[in-house]
Amino acid sequence: MSATKELTVGLLIVSDTAAADHATDRAIDTLTAVIAEANAQIHNNSYEWLVEERRIIPDDKEKIQEKIKDWSDNKALSLIITTGGTGFAKRDVTPEAVSEMLDKTASGLVHGMLAASLKITPFAIMSRPVAGVRRDTVIITLPGSPKGAKENLESIIKLLPHACIQAAGGDSRVIHSGGIKKLEKEAGVAASSGAHDHHSHLYESGGLASDDAVGMTSGCGHHHHGGGHHAPTPRTQQDGELRSNDLTGDVTRRHRSSPYPMISVKEAHKLVAEKISAPEVVKRKVDAGLVGYILAEDVKAKESVPAFRASIVDGYAVVHTDGVGIYPVVGVSHAAPGELKPLESGQIARITTGAPLPPGATAVVMVEDTRIAKATDDGKEELEIEILASGLTELENVREIGSDMKTGDLLLRKGAEITAVGGEVGLLASVGAAEVAVYKKPVVGVLSTGDEIVQHDRAESLSIGEVRDSNRPTLLAAVNARGFEAVDLGIAKDQPGTLEDVLKDALSKVDVIITTGGVSMGEKDLLKPTIERTFNGTIHFGRVAMKPGKPTTFATIPVNDDIPKPIFSLPGNPASATVTFHLFVLPALRQLAGFIGDDVHLAKALVTVEQDLVLDPRPEYHRAAIRIDRSGGLVARSTGGQRSSRIGSMEAANALLCLPAISEVGDKRTRIPRGDKVEALIIGELKVLDV
Ligand SMILES: Nc1nc2c(c(=O)[nH]1)N[C@H]1C(S)=C(S)[C@@H](COP(=O)(O)OP(=O)(O)OC[C@H]3O[C@@H](n4cnc5c(N)ncnc54)[C@H](O)[C@@H]3O)O[C@H]1N2
């Protein structure tokens, strides 16, 4: 199984000055930053640098050798980086100390570093770096100046994973061919056939799908129509294959890299669509509570609308052939039920909008087209009216019976959504539909997990380590606002028994479970093992190539003879939980509720970005507020800091901008410049741009 490999690093700062006063050292911070940057640039998750040791020692050959021995022979670090002691001064002994320890030298790395430095300064010629391998560890020596050390390391760091993996015996599953080619390209190394052969044992992955064989493309092109015929399904759990940590084991035996393949957002959508069961049909009353349901039957009109000949205006019912002239007012028809006296030629009747025409009347004249000819003596009633309008046509200003809708007409088709606009409820109500068949909406349970999580409105201030529960109120609100019934499942402690009890209870009450927290690599991350090992559930995916939301987990749990119930275990980080709710859970809820086709997914639009947006190694769902500008175009403004912990990044956000992973954009661009257009997934109402 391919997985992220940690490449461990030791930073050995060789400097008399820094050893005497650690505060003077700048090398550790500088190199840590270079390594962090290198991690950020890694275009897939097959490896990651991890700085495990940092030590500052004086320019002392024995001390240098002692550390190198410990870090390579005992700790088997992947890489040791020394800084300092590479010049011509008497105390400069690092190259000598290191050379004596090497099993193999690596003159290529030395050339690489020197060549890069010489481009920057001729003084590079004054440095005497060495590099090589001791046991499983690659060792490089950098100059003492932080600037020089940084430049040297930057010049080779992209090729170092390859060197380290080979030095450690080369695991052919670690780096896939795309990764090596990318490294070569990034480092400007020609992929000559020789180099290719040399690498081949690393990148022929023997049919095993590597992490990004499934792709890391951003998730906007995700629209699947519920199962279907798109990309091949990524690997999911095979029968009986348990990948999660065994909770009965010691922490030392937990996974050190995720056993779950990293799949693309697109594939995650496809898996959700496939595993979500068919919607159930139920009868529901036609009232305000019907909003958000999908009709499970065609609905036909049982009655005609209008059910009688009705006036469209306020005026006088006439016989249309009578023409202009003065006529006696023989009756009144208000919009109210009741018997009406028939009208004969030569007579008229006062009538209001919506009122039934008297039998015999064939048209209505608007009050504006008439004049009073004679009133009663007290002046309170009209006796005679002069009709001024000529050339009336039959049924002018009249709604004929069934002219809006006839008995038996198809009102709404199976699959129609009863929207919050109200039109469909109105249509059903207008023909007296009292009850309709719709698809059942799933009831959704929302659970927070974590020993540190406390009720958000607890009055006492927080003790160290405590965190207010923002995920549960957020998700309960979002579930409700999307028209689904939400059940508050509370907070479960990070204890297997507790989680088991809460989930067991939830499975009996709700159709879909959402949990947050406890899905990543920590020993207290219990969701995956509990789903798999306690509930015999199937984890369909446990990692998705996206930011935020990498550890998003989707599983189904068998329940008696029933259809397995879906459980979405979202990451604990608040922005991650909220984004992944919209991206994965909402479509699943909609599918269960009978939505089909593109309606299952969030709507997409092309928007113009207002600021430069920096790209991440993972496809990113950048939170933004999009507005309609004066020309009707859409502009997007970032909500600011996008760290997964920052729920503030969701404040006023109505869209998720789909930013490609760095590796997806050509010409080494690292940002989307302002003014460019990107795809946005709409999660809230659009507003008009402030002027
Ligand atoms: N060694 C690794 N560590 C982590 C990885 C990794 O790949 N390797 N992934 C990181 C990513 S990405 C994420 S996202 C998080 C996900 O963590 P978990 O889902 O396991 O969540 P927790 O560890 O329980 O909590 C993370 C974070 O969120 C806070 N939290 C949790 N629940 C709530 C809540 N209801 N309301 C507010 N805040 C909450 C929690 O206190 C933590 O700060 O893992 C990374 N680690």
Ligand code: MOO
């Ligand atoms: O993917 Mo995590 O969601 O970065 O924070």
Ligand SMILES: [Mg+2]
């Ligand atoms: Mg965790």
